[in-house]
Amino acid sequence: MIGLHGVEVAAGDFSVGPLDLDVPAGEYAVLLGPSGAGKTLVLEALAGVRRPRAGRLLVDGVDVTRLPAERRRVGLVFQDGLLFPHLSVAENVAYGLHRSNGERTGWRRRPAADRLGQLAGEVGITRLMDRRPATLSGGERQRVALARALAARPRALLLDEPLSAVDVEAREGLQDLLRRLNVDEGLTVLHVTHDLGEAFAVGGLFVVLAAGRLQQVGAPLDVLRRPASVEVARFAGARNVFEARLVPGDSNRLALAAGGTLRISGPVPADVRHAVVRADEITVLPADHAPVGEGDSCLTGRVRRVVCAGATSVVEVDVPPLFRAAITARELETLHIGPGSTVGLRVPAAAVHLV
């Protein structure tokens, strides 16, 4: 497990925390947040290369706050692999091997050589062992970096944007490898990224950090559908975030600050300030559409623009306020919509999340 109890980390004028977080043993946690949120500072504090200003750090039940990095037994993998350029792949992996469990033998000697071969097979780098780091692709470098980290038999693995410098094909292979290592070895992982797609591909637990504060900890779908704050909602890709307040005397309707109302369902928090609706929850309908479900909002507006992003497009509709709805390429063709068209929007009451 990984634990942060009241941890504060600072770098110059910027500080993160206080943070309280428990990642259960064997969990694959993803530390998410926009650039500059302080994710890497947290990782550096856990790795022991940056001293926290306050708080306690736990790895596998051991208080490591005052332990030097070399005694914490946490693996650290950076975005660019950071393989030691003066060593071969085998020597890079053996670097961690020499220091695990008191093994101080050369990598060609047994049992170090056996362990090296086993690791190489596990991460798929057997054919690369004699190569120099400069000759490897981004994906190969990350596999070697993982093998090197695993060689030191870490109690937890810390990954700092490990897939961001890797092409799409290699990324999928690495995602599978990371998940396999987590499941098969029972290794606790804390994976830092700002890429939501990457986070969904690997993560079992989302930890969202923004502006140095922990915003939300939860299952991936919880964070996606029930963001705890406007910051999380925006980071999780919610395209419709409106200032809102409850309509007096109507517990099923919200008044939006920019105009108009939205039907809502379920319990309403007393201090509701914003309504969040994901673009993919909104249905775009022809202007002369049939009446929609009673509990849902039915709006009409003029298309401002259509932003095509391959298989899906985002339609911006001025109701007001400006709503963004995601539609498939097929729907876009069927509806024959473009800038200036009048369309209907169906916003399910259940899709309106309040924060």
Added chain:
Amino acid sequence: MRGRRPSLFWAACVVAGALLVAFVVLPAASMVVGAGVGLLGEALRQGDIRRSLWLTVSAALIATAIAFVVGVPLAYLLARRDFVGKRAIEGIIDLPIVFPHTAAGIALLTVYGREGVVGRLLAPFGISFTETVAGIVLAMLFVSLPFLVDTARETFALVDERYEHVARTLGSSPGGAFLRVTFPQAWRGVLSGAVLMWGRGISEFGAVIILAYNPKVISVLTFERFEGFGLRAAQPPAVLIVIVAFVVFLVARTVLLPRRGRSRKDAS
């Protein structure tokens, strides 16, 4: 694809560069040609020149070795840590570059001379810095130290600190990470600084002549011969030290340059 038509800008760069290279090469070449091969051979047969040459080269080497032992840790500290007074220390290390070298000699004399604080302390142990090889090493060390420390500091700063972070998580102590990860990546730069320092050391005159006129290093011998016997007598020792320095620099550069070539290829 853009054409490869030479521009006026690049032509100007080439002309400026050629002028500068000629400015450096002409006096050295003129001195070598003026001395002549026969005269150089004869100079090598003269005991005082041979002894002076060996003294100069070895004293500069000892000064460089001392600077390596104490200067590399300082360079690493300056490259990696921020602390109060860091800028002041960097300035102090660079001070000998701007010191007039005769003034440096006087300053050293006031501390390490017979009447100096350190000189008086060490005298009972038979250690003296005036008119001794130790004095020559001291003067060379003082004036040329910045070349090693500054170059090493810049080189260490270029090595990503995160390599050390990774090494630490793999079980290395801070010293182990430096020796096994950082230094192997920085050694060419450190060597380059050491060669520069050694080169600066062998050419030192002002500080050396104040602390130790004798035994004579090559610059002092050249000066003495010029004063006593004129230009022709001064040329052989001067040419010899220039040739030795040139050969050492050439060897060092051929060791260092392949890395630069590889860097360009990697970048593409």
